[in-house]
Amino acid sequence: MYLYESDDFFDLLTGSYRHITGKDLVPPELTRQEGIRWLYEDAPFGLLAHDTAPDPVFVYGNRNAQRRFEYSWGELTALPSRLSAEAPERAARQSFLRQVAEKGYVDNYEGIRISKSGKRFPIANVTVWQLIDADGVIRGQAARLP
Secondary structure (H helix, E strand, O other), X not given: OOHHHXXXXXXXXXXXXHHHHOOOOOOOOOXXXXXXXXXXXXXXXXXXXEOOOOOOEEEEEOHHHHHHHOOOHHHHOOOEHHHHOOHHHHHHHHHHHHHHHHHOEEEEEEEEEEOOOOOEEEEEEEEEEEEEOOOOOXXXXXXXXX
């Protein structure tokens, strides 16, 4: 089973998003299994998540995010998240992620990202939040890219 198929990870993504922002990440009329599939396959937004390692690695990227960044699931989930930004953008990205850690989430983030092929593209109106489990343990951070 891949992480994108996991009930527990789906609950972590959607539950922490709802708890922190007060909004639903997935249409509320969907069952859990429908929501898992919709979020990965059909969501009209990109969704990325990374772990809490000293050099965080992506652990999730839906199909929308995979298309934007031009990585397969296997490639994306082996990629340190800092490599989604060019070197000059990394310091600003790291400063922003510290703000997210302090506040819980931040709306309206914008920046420049880089795809596997080297294509630069802007991101805007991005929400980034802490992935906090039911026990209050921080499991990483996630980003919703409209």
